[in-house]
Amino acid sequence: MTPLPAKAARKWQGLYALKPWYTRRLTPVVNVAVRWNISPDVFTVAGVLAAGVAGATVALGWWPLTALFLALRLAGANLDGAVARARGVSRPWGFVVNEIGDRASDLLTFAGLAVWAARQRGPGLHWLSWPVIMVLIAALAATLPTFASLAGAAAGAPRRNGGPLGKTERCLFVFLATAFPVILPVVATQLVNGSLITTVLRLRAAHRELAAKRQDGPAAQGTQELAVLAS
Template sequence: MPSLYALKPWYTRRLRLVVDRAVARGTTPDVFTAAGVAGAALAGVALALGWWLPALVLLAVRLAGANLDGAVARARGVSRPWGFVLNELGDRASDLLMFAGLAVLAARTGGDPVAGLTPLAWVLVATVAATLPTFVSLAGAGAGAPRLNGGPLGKTERCLLAVVGAAVPALLTVVAVVVVVGSVLTAVVRARRIRHAPGVA
């Protein structure tokens, strides 16, 4: 299914100058992993304050960091298992920091319950649901399938939805519900792809 993840190669090409400079200087890919997490942390603060434009810029930094670490590792020929671990930890930490900002915003702005849950509760449910696609992908990788990304709702879509929530706090519950439904659907899509991957019984 199409998603914004399909834009990753285009985005990587736009960042090619950064990759080339990093290779020339021998910059470790871990620098970009750390930069992405730092961007997510600052974005979390911006989201908590409802500053959607700074959040948009900082989440772009988060995505750039997540993109560049792998691109630089491949360009320098220094891909390693520990780099994979750091990349996954960085992505998960970045997601948690982003959702923490949304949770603070939901607590600050309040709102009427929907289906018995407050906006804050919905954001917390969305935080948990957003981990499902990654769990499925990592489980599949452990079974010998390729490490899957993309799907109806990946990290790029989550970042854009977070910005929408910051711009219009009244829509936080709607944003959270979309994340929950989209994450479950993405997990199912990835599980189906893994099930039919070569070598997976």
């Protein structure tokens, strides 16, 4: 009996689906980098530096600058891979550098958001206030989707990105909490919920892909053995 084809997995990409469009907007920068032989790591570092400045603007509540530097942070994260592919210098270590850069950028922006939350209860910094605790919980939850993706990749599944709450959505939520501090608790709650949902979806996808690989393995081996016997 011929097995029925597996049901196609639904893709929950969120704003990550806009990455090809965003990459095309950055094509002039990629062309300059190729012409001048600029290392992709330069853009990784630039993205982390932009995230650090973004974190400072978040802490101060300067939301227009927050929007600018978060956009630059995302541009840096996009350009490192685009430049590596365009120059033909992609390497496994680049994956490591990219992951470290992304995690450092998240920590810097959430640190700024924690300071901003501590300033919402009057003069001074109120570190034991509920908004700060919520931001710290959100920052912790935001690491879970990445752990899920890396664990799946380590086991042999593709490295998954995107939403419903990925890197781009986190930047958007940080901006909203900076521009409208009254909704900061709501934003923190949604960061936690979205991160948990994204983690579950990535783990389910990884489990499905690994199970499919395990089933395909014996079938492929059997086909090879039949070919040898028939030869």
